Amino acid sequence: MDIRLSPEQPTPEEQDAVNSLLGPEISSSAEKLGRHRLLPALWAVQSRVGWVSEGALNYVCHRLDVAPADAYGVASFYRLLSLTPRPLTLAHICEDLACRMKGSEDLCQEVEKHLGPSAPAHQPGMAPWQKSACLGQCDRAPAILVTRSGRISQDLILGEADLAQLLATLSGRSLSPPPAAAKSIPQLGEKGLRLLRRVGRIDPTNLVDYRAQGGYRALARALQIGSEGVIREVRDSGLLGRGGAAFPTARKWEAVAKAPRRPHYLVCNADESEPGTFKDRVLLEEDPFNLIEAMSIAAFATGCERGYVYLRGEYPLAKQRLENAMDQARAAGLLGERILSAECSFELEIRKGAGAYICGEETALFNSIEGFRGEPRSKPPFPVTAGLFGMPTVINNVETFANIPDIVLDGGADFASRGTKDSTGTRLFCLSGSVLQPGLYEVPLGTTLGALLERAGGVPENRSLRGILLGGAAGSFVGPGDSGLPLSFEATRAAGATLGSGAVMVFDDSVDLKDVLLRIAAFFREESCGQCVPCRVGTIRQEEALQRILSRGAAPASREELLALSEIAQAMRDASICGLGQTAGAAVQSGLTRFVLPAGGEE
Amino acid sequence: MSSRKPVQNVEITIDGQLRQVPQESTLVQACQDAGIDVPTLCFLQGMTPANACRICVVELEGSRVLVPACSRQVERGMIVHTESERVRLARRLVMEFLASSVDLSLSETAQEYARRYGAHPERFEAGVGPPPATVAQSVKVDNDLYVRDLSRCILCYRCVDACGEEAQNTFAISVAGRGFDARIATQFDHPLPDSACVFCGNCIGVCPTGALMFKSEHDLRKQGRWDESSQALTETICPYCGVGCALTLHVQDNRIVKVTSPPDNSVTRGHLCIKGRFGFEFVQESEEKS
Ligand SMILES: Cc1cc2nc3c(=O)[nH]c(=O)nc-3n(C[C@H](O)[C@H](O)[C@H](O)COP(=O)(O)O)c2cc1C
Ligand code: SF4
Ligand code: SF4
Ligand code: SF4
Ligand code: FES
Ligand code: FES
Numbered sequence: 001m002d003i004r005l006s007p008e009q010p011t012p013e014e015q016d017a018v019n020s021l022l023g024p025e026i027s028s029s030a031e032k033l034g035r036h037r038l039l040p041a042l043w044a045v046q047s048r049v050g051w052v053s054e055g056a057l058n059y060v061c062h063r064l065d066v067a068p069a070d071a072y073g074v075a076s077f078y079r080l081l082s083l084t085p086r087p088l089t090l091a092h093i094c095e096d097l098a099c100r101m102k103g104s105e106d107l108c109q110e111v112e113k114h115l116g117p118s119a120p121a122h123q124p125g126m127a128p129w130q131k132s133a134c135l136g137q138c139d140r141a142p143a144i145l146v147t148r149s150g151r152i153s154q155d156l157i158l159g160e161a162d163l164a165q166l167l168a169t170l171s172g173r174s175l176s177p178p179p180a181a182a183k184s185i186p187q188l189g190e191k192g193l194r195l196l197r198r199v200g201r202i203d204p205t206n207l208v209d210y211r212a213q214g215g216y217r218a219l220a221r222a223l224q225i226g227s228e229g230v231i232r233e234v235r236d237s238g239l240l241g242r243g244g245a246a247f248p249t250a251r252k253w254e255a256v257a258k259a260p261r262r263p264h265y266l267v268c269n270a271d272e273s274e275p276g277t278f279k280d281r282v283l284l285e286e287d288p289f290n291l292i293e294a295m296s297i298a299a300f301a302t303g304c305e306r307g308y309v310y311l312r313g314e315y316p317l318a319k320q321r322l323e324n325a326m327d328q329a330r331a332a333g334l335l336g337e338r339i340l341s342a343e344c345s346f347e348l349e350i351r352k353g354a355g356a357y358i359c360g361e362e363t364a365l366f367n368s369i370e371g372f373r374g375e376p377r378s379k380p381p382f383p384v385t386a387g388l389f390g391m392p393t394v395i396n397n398v399e400t401f402a403n404i405p406d407i408v409l410d411g412g413a414d415f416a417s418r419g420t421k422d423s424t425g426t427r428l429f430c431l432s433g434s435v436l437q438p439g440l441y442e443v444p445l446g447t448t449l450g451a452l453l454e455r456a457g458g459v460p461e462n463r464s465l466r467g468i469l470l471g472g473a474a475g476s477f478v479g480p481g482d483s484g485l486p487l488s489f490e491a492t493r494a495a496g497a498t499l500g501s502g503a504v505m506v507f508d509d510s511v512d513l514k515d516v517l518l519r520i521a522a523f524f525r526e527e528s529c530g531q532c533v534p535c536r537v538g539t540i541r542q543e544e545a546l547q548r549i550l551s552r553g554a555a556p557a558s559r560e561e562l563l564a565l566s567e568i569a570q571a572m573r574d575a576s577i578c579g580l581g582q583t584a585g586a587a588v589q590s591g592l593t594r595f596v597l598p599a600g601g602e603e
Numbered sequence: 604m605s606s607r608k609p610v611q612n613v614e615i616t617i618d619g620q621l622r623q624v625p626q627e628s629t630l631v632q633a634c635q636d637a638g639i640d641v642p643t644l645c646f647l648q649g650m651t652p653a654n655a656c657r658i659c660v661v662e663l664e665g666s667r668v669l670v671p672a673c674s675r676q677v678e679r680g681m682i683v684h685t686e687s688e689r690v691r692l693a694r695r696l697v698m699e700f701l702a703s704s705v706d707l708s709l710s711e712t713a714q715e716y717a718r719r720y721g722a723h724p725e726r727f728e729a730g731v732g733p734p735p736a737t738v739a740q741s742v743k744v745d746n747d748l749y750v751r752d753l754s755r756c757i758l759c760y761r762c763v764d765a766c767g768e769e770a771q772n773t774f775a776i777s778v779a780g781r782g783f784d785a786r787i788a789t790q791f792d793h794p795l796p797d798s799a800c801v802f803c804g805n806c807i808g809v810c811p812t813g814a815l816m817f818k819s820e821h822d823l824r825k826q827g828r829w830d831e832s833s834q835a836l837t838e839t840i841c842p843y844c845g846v847g848c849a850l851t852l853h854v855q856d857n858r859i860v861k862v863t864s865p866p867d868n869s870v871t872r873g874h875l876c877i878k879g880r881f882g883f884e885f886v887q888e889s890e891e892k893s
Binding site: 077536 | 660701704731775781788
């Protein structure tokens with residue numbers, strides 16, 4: 001391609017940032033570096049100098065042979081990349097559901113008094129802070145992500161944050177240590193845990209420790225029983241995907257294993273951005289070797305020689321731990337060529353997301369890795385036929401993968417002995433909001449909602465349970481009367497709800513549910529990729545209509561207004577390209593009909 | 604390319620009619636063959652479907668959601684309903700979404716669909732509070748050849764694809780931003796003369812809403828003098844080089860006011876270069892000066 005650049009040049013600093021990723025420029029002719037390096041290259045600039053200037057963008061385009069308008073379209077897609085100057089240190093304060101319940105709005109007001117107004121998401125300026133969607137730290141609400149650009153870029157998370165802590169961090173006076181796992185996992189050390197059994201008991205930074213506690217025995221067994229053997233065990237386990245869509249994992253694996261076109265790709269979806277969800281983060285932070293082992297098994301079973309972990313950009317500790325684990329595995333011969341056997345070779349790479357919920361949708365994720373805007377593709381074709389780089393691809397969620405080593409070692413039947421007939425195994429649930437002990441819980445599928453809430457200590461004293469949002473913003477509300485609901489795929493489906501990502505957000509009678517619904521509507525408006533009309537315009541019309549109805553206080557909504565809202569929801573569900581638009585009206589509709597309208601005294 | 608296989612047919616049911624259709628066809632083609640008109644806005648024959656507007660959705664039995672007829676390939680045994688309640692509701696809402704946020708006054712097709720599905724975009728208007736968000740903005744006039752009036756843009760992606768890999772391979776424009784803020788933009792939103800644009804006008808040729816327009820047309824419209832009914836169309840071959848592109852000259856009051864090329868022309872497929880598209884400007888200008 002004959003690309004035409006504007007005259008703006010990169011600064012030496014920007015050039016150096018790009019070169020340290022891509023290597024020095026060898027000749028001026030376009031090198032075959034590949035467009036898929038676009039997002040990493042933009043990140044390299046962003047994390048060095050805090051924004052992507054036109055000169056820097058030009059240099060990246062020149063190195064990767066991408067047209068600048070095209071790269072501009074990509075860069076402007078992501079909230080964590082800025083195309084105007086920004087401060088090197090920037091606070092992202094969560095304004096999402098769990099954090100709102102723990103006072104994040106008050107916190108924002110205090111911060112505003114000290115630091116001035118926040119920068120609006122789509123028009124970032126030099127303000128040192130901005131509001132953010134859920135940061136995946138809901139058990140430690142309110143949460144703040146502090147990003148620091150520079151030669152050594154260093155992002156960190158503040159949990160149960162307050163103004164003093166934030167100011168100390170911004171001024172560089174304090175570097176709070178990562179939180180102890182115990183805090184997020186109230187069940188720590190309990191018998192019968194599967195996915196969480198190593199957490200807190202192994203050193204997540206040490207491969208030797210992981211192996212001493214049985215790590216890599218599953219991969220050895222996988223090599224013994226062969227690809228077909230592994231897939232048979234996964235089929236017998238009945239494992240359904242934990243990323244939200246509950247698709248049988250073995251079906252995907254089988255299809256890719258048999259696909260004649262090569263290469264095959266393996267992708268781990270670690271973009272976890274569903275509000276209220278933090279399970280994958282805990283697994284990545286506390287048991288990273290298990291994910292690497294699981295992916296190696298999957299790669300072996302499905303004939304993939306290359307894999308990616310697409311990791312949400314707001315998870316600095318998970319990134320650090322996973323990188324470290326990959327380095328150790330590579331050094332020990334457990335990643336790369338000939339892993340434990342001549343037949344098993346697997347190379348793994350982390351791709352850092354850049355602030356876009358939609359990139360958790362599998363085909364948007366592929367586009368993001370390939371260096372395009374994170375817009376979902378039309379399906380079919382499905383990823384098993386034409387996924388990453390157009391090739392047969394297995395994509396699974398972190399928690400889905402995390403189950404694999406046990407399934408291979410103990411057999412599919414053992415796995416299927418837990419849970420219900422159609423929802424086998426255990427499941428991680430992320431409890432947040434009005435419960436005594438928020439955190440991550442592992443229970444067999446089919447456990448009732450009431451029993452799960454009890455484990456978390458129930459709602460605080462003097463409060464009564466008002467509603468539960470199951471499955472995050474893309475899920476829907478259930479009420480206090482649903483405590484007998486078994487948390488299985490089939491039972492929630494029958495009840496018109498969903499387990500989704502495993503988020504369980506609890507609201508008591510002190511919470512303003514109108515505010516909750518408005519926040520959910522705003523979330524979808526902000527996160528729509530904008531590709532299709534029903535979602536691009538539907539999400540904003542939904543928010544506007546809701547604002548109108550709810551801002552009027554006691555005056556009931558008119559029949560026309562309610563009809564318009566429900567038709568907007570139906571059109572989004574029926575006609576949108578992807579799951580974002582298809583679910584963007586679900587929580588609002590269920591919340592309105594359950595809580596707001598009855599109280600508003602409608603007819 | 605392998606040798607041509609004989610066309611295989613599959614049997615599908617459209618609105619109760621049993622049809623034999625070539626395996627390679629899309630639902631839109633199958634519907635056309637059956638004499639059923641499925642509305643389309645972003646789709647353009649000869650280009651890869653963008654799947655963006657969703658006006659073409661139809662109901663497919665067994666599918667949880669509606670499917671886009673413009674891109675969905677037929678499969679044996681499909682049972683499709685093209686005007687069911689669900690379909691009509693989705694299409695009505697798509698038109699209400701578009702008409703309430705975009706200026707569709709130059710798109711007769713869009714207006715026809717809005718009527719056909721009974722769209723009432725005004726119902727989103729607030730009695731109180733801020734009006735519904737729109738993409739309204741001022742017209743970008745930054746060169747003498749064509750203008751961009753993005754208040755009319757429905758984000759069909761046609762211009763981006765025409766400028767990029769589907770025709771021109773220049774990649775001067777892209778969709779930037781996201782969600783409701785998504786828009787057609789050059790790099791860093793620069794004016795066209797400072798961008799990579801080579802003024803082939805192929806984006807204008809594919810734009811369905813008049814968002815991209817010859818400056819000559821824009822100026823005449825502004826003066827209230829644009830009059831399509833009085834225009835004569837003259838077919839000719841571009842004189843500038845040996846390729847032999849087919850041109851259609853649109854002439855009003857003895858002046859060429861715009862140049863197009865037939866989309867089904869085997870040489871151009873509707874696409875031209877700056878000389879064929881805008882060469883008339885220079886000719887007329889120098890004639891007027893002399
Ligand atoms: C808007 C949207 C966001 C999603 N985000 C995630 C995510 O963060 N993590 C994830 O594993 N799956 C996510 N999914 C689901 C994926 O598309 C896909 O189904 C999943 O990664 C498959 O893995 P599994 O079969 O192991 O569940 C999302 C889907 C949609 C529509
Ligand atoms: S539904 Fe929304 S997020 Fe999905 S493709 Fe359409 S606009 Fe993008
Ligand atoms: S005139 Fe040609 S080069 Fe310029 S934006 Fe349009 S299609 Fe691209
Ligand atoms: S400018 Fe025209 S062709 Fe381009 S996206 Fe908008 S409506 Fe489509
Ligand atoms: S971290 Fe704030 S809501 Fe999840
Ligand atoms: S015509 Fe099919 S999506 Fe636009």
